[in-house]
Amino acid sequence: MSTALEAQLWASADILRGKMDASEYKNYLLGLVFYKYLSDLELREAYEQENGKTETYPDREAQFEILNDWYEEDPEDLQKTMRLQLGYFITPDQLFYSFRKKADGYNLQLTELQSGFNTLESEGGQFQGLFADIDLKSNKLGSNDQQRNITVIEVLRALDEIDLFSHDGDVIGDAYEYLIGQFAAGAGKKAGEFYTPQAVSRIISEITSIGQEERAPFHIYDPTMGSGSLMLNIRRYLTHPDKVTYHGQELNTTTFNLARMNLILHGVDHGRMNLKNGDTLDSDWPTEEPYQFDSVVMNPPYSANWSAADKFLSDSRFERYGKLAPKSKADFAFLLHGFYHLKDSGTMGIVLPHGVLFRGAAEGTIRKALLEEGAIDAVIGLPANIFYGTSIPTTVIILKKNRSSRDVLFIDASNDFEKQKNQNILTDDHIKKIVQTYQARKDEDKYAHVASFDEIKENDFNLNIPRYVDTFEEEAPIDLVQVNKELEQVNKDIKAQEAELLAMIQEFAVTEDSKDIIASMTQLLGGAHE
Missing domain, CATH: 4.10.810 (Virus Scaffolding Protein; Chain A)
Incomplete structure (x- = not known):
């Protein structure tokens, strides 16, 4: 992430963090960043309509003059053009730039900002309810209207310094990751959300795209999509990234809205978004076509509670495996849900805690059934402390259908990381090594091993990585x-x-x-x- 984006997010967060938890103020910050992006994009579009695309653009004041002149001359034409090109229209007086100009003189009223949110939400389904988590009347912003006005104005002015078009990367995702990284105690845990670091997203995306790079259209599904960044990563590994359709479900309404913002920010057309705010395990979705996908990617909440009611024993997602995931550990319920929605030709990647590899009882029964049908293609052990909100080591499990073999590739990448402050980081070289090892599918001393089905059976279907990859380093003998x-x-x-x-x-x-x-x-x- 650019230092400029970090600096302005920090400055904005600093205004709010004494007033509310990180899980709350990130909603204000990310919502305002999103509104600013849409506003600035409209200014740029108006400039391009008159002058064509260019490598350099004048400042926003000059862009605003072009848009405002157009609006005064022919407002209907401007609205029609913007809705055709962008899918929405924001009137000149409700642009983020206009709010900022008023904020400089402390003349902005929060009712004006709220009106801007309401008007944008009325533009269509993709914007509906996006700003529901921004409560401009909250006492946490101040005890009276004047104090709340001042707080929001200061935040707005700080955020307006961000040049979103010069940021090379996932703006909302990067901002979200930065905020959680700085304030993980409040953001990741209290909101019940899990953000997948970009390095892990890249590993899963690249592996699940192998052999499918030319497929178009390409359908990807994330039943626990969070901010949507795990799905969006697939585009960098496909030949036709503009022909991807995104199918995703998220239980947390705030995070669901964040994912919608993220996809819009990445230029995903509304017709290529199939997103739902709901409980993935409680009620199967999607059930209409398409309900199976080329790639399934998941980073579900670890060892979460779920009902595990008897009715699920006849659910087509779980009935083949004889047992249900325990009530207190829904890990395998998420895995089986995702696997059910995988095409016969597709690949699935899911991040889970290591316990799913060796725990017995019902989980052992499910694991054995998956191994007997050859569903588990690879098990990749990741380093500890690479996720925000939890320091536990995790594993990426790769699954496929109709494999010709029942062997399993084990990769122990737990010792390959770069330590930065309080977080461990996977570098480009670490990611490249994991993916290349997966593709080579052969033994590598102290790093990878291809275990036959018989070998796994001898281990009583226990997939604990140290049973298959010995990373022990003997100390040099003492003379x-x-x-x-x-x-x-x-x-x-x-x-x-x-x-x-x-x-x-x-x-x-x-x-x-x-x-x-x-x-x-x-x-x-x-x-x-x-």
Whole structure:
């Protein structure tokens, strides 16, 4: 992430963080960043309509003058053009730029900002309810209207310094990751959300795209989509990234809205978004066509609670496996849901805690059934402390249908990371090594092993990675003869230094008292070697 984006997010967060938890103020920040992006995009579109696209653009004041002149001359034409090109229209007086100009003179009223949110939400289904989590009347912003006005104005002015078009990357995702990274104690845990670091997203996206790079249209599904960044990563590995359709479900309404913002920010057309705010496990979705996908990617909440009601034993997602995931550990329920929605030709990648690899009882039964049908293609162990909100080590499990073999590739990448402050980071080289090892599918000393089905069966279907990849490093043998020689030399050096010290003491023997002291010290030093 650029330091400019970090600096302005920090400045904005600093205004709010004494007033509310990070889980709350990130909603204000990300919502305002999104509104600013749509507003600035409209200004740029108006400029391009008159001057064409260019590598450099004038400042927003010049862009605003072009848009405002157009609006005064023919408002209907401007609205029609913007809705055709962008899918929405924001009137000049409700643009973020206009709010900022008023904010500079402290003339902005929160009712004007709320009106801007309401008007944009009325533009269509893709914007409906997007700003529901921004409560401009909250007492946490201030005890009265004036104080709330000042707080929001300061935030707005700080955010307006961000040049969203110069940021190379996932703006909402990067902002979200930064905020959680800075304030994880409040943001990730209290909101019940899990953000997948970009490095992990890249591993899953690249692996699940292998062999499908030319597929168009391409359908990707994330049943626990969070901010949507895990789905969006697939585009960098496909030949036709503009022909991807995104299917996703998210239980948390705030995070669901965040995902919608994220996809819009990435230029995803409304017709290529199939998103739902709902409980993935409680009610299967999607059930209409398409309900199976080329790629399924997941980073579900770890060891979450779910009902595990008897009715699910006849649910087509779970009935083949004989048992249901435990009530207190829904990990396998999420996995089986995703696997059910995978095409026969597709690939699935899911991040889970290591317990799913070796826990017994119902989980052991499910794991055995998956292994017997050859569904588990690879198990990749990741380093600890790479996720925000939890320091536990995790594993990426790759699944496929109709494999010709039932072997499993194990990769132990747990020791490959770069430590940065309080977080461990996977570098480009670490990611490349994991993906190349997956593609090569052969043993690599202390890093990878292809285990046959018989070998796994002998281990009672336990997939704990250390059973298959031995990363133990033996310590070099101790040379006792050399150690003894070194000790003898140390003793000689000590004796020589003591003799030198005694000689120095003798030179200061000038009084009867000092002679007694010297005699005592000499006896003491001499006795040390008796």
